[in-house]
Amino acid sequence: MNSNASFIGRGWSFPPRFNSKMNQLELVEGEKEIQESLILLFSTRLGERLTNPEFGCAIHDLILDPINTSLMRE
Numbered sequence: 372m373n374s375n376a377s378f379i380g381r382g383w384s385f386p387p388r389f390n391s392k393m394n395q396l397e398l399v400e401g402e403k404e405i406q407e408s409l410i411l412l413f414s415t416r417l418g419e420r421l422t423n424p425e426f427g428c429a430i431h432d433l434i435l436d437p438i439n440t441s442l443m444r445e
Contacts, residue, residue: 379404383398383399415428
C-alpha cells in the first residue's frame with residue numbers, strides 16, 4: 372500500500388468472513404476496503420438499517436429510469 376494512502380486503514384471484510392484456522396474475523400485494507408465499503412453502501416437501501424436509517428443510497432429507485440439529463444442531475 373502506498374504510504375500516502377495510510378489514512379485508509381483496515382476493517383471487516385464484506386460480506387463478513389471468518390477465518391476458522393485463526394479463529395478470527397478476516398480484515399481487509401487499502402483499496403480492497405474501499406471497494407467492499409462501496410459495495411455495502413450501494414447495496415443498502417435508505418431506511419433499511421433501523422439503527423441508522425440515513426445509511427445507504429436510493430440507486431435502487433433509479434435503476435429502470437431512462438438515462439437523460441434529468442437523471443444525470445439527480
